[in-house]
Amino acid sequence: MANVQDHPIKKVMIICSKANIEDVYAALVMTNGAVMEGIEAKLFFTFFGLDAITKKHMKKLHTAPVGNPGLRMPGGLPFPTLLGILPGVEAGVSAMMKSQMEKVDIPTVDEFLELITAGGGEIYACKLAVEMFGLKKEDFSEHVKDIITIGQLYELAAGEGTQIIFV
């Protein structure tokens, strides 16, 4: 087996395309984790993922109670999809997820972005999706460094030992 010291990961480019709590947090934990390890990290939000860095939506992310087989009731029973369609259920499920996360001391989205940028990580928004959703630079969190094209993303990814991860 190759020695782990021989080829360390030097840079990660993490792309988040979804607005579900669980997907956004997967991207945030991975990016922040890289920053904590001294790995250069850039987090790029596209399509629905833009909600996570839009001032208007970043505090109101949801988890989907419909079509989500991993979601269970507090007792462990499967969560019925039909229940998920009722008004308020999605908000309730999302609030429960957030309170659970708070209990284990997981930071909020905004605080995560702050941790990442404080450690030298960079946050970007996808230009195409930004145009598609009719958003402007001022709609985004102050932690967003720039709105860039996919070509610029690949330019930023250049170098040996880079990993591109899509969430």
Add this chain to the structure above:
Amino acid sequence: MAQKVYAGKTISVTDDGYLTDPNQWTKDIAVEIAKEEGIELTDKHFAVIEYIREKTLKGDALTIRTIGKSDVIDTKGFYELFPGAPLKKASRIAGIAKPTSCV
């Protein structure tokens, strides 16, 4: 498990260089470990290191976030003092175990 000589004392360390017994730690040892990490320790470093030791020896599991929220330093300053991987480097210099937090 390995042995290393720091500041004229033989100290037992883990394979990745963390002290196995935080009670063996002294400031002189910290200075030498810091040199291995390429860091010249200042009073500011020591303030952070002492905070980390105090909290950890009390049984608290520290994260970059909790350290960044302390009165001793903010997150950005912590990254500046211990460039690259601040929690790992600071823990090693502080003579405590390798951090295990994910956030």
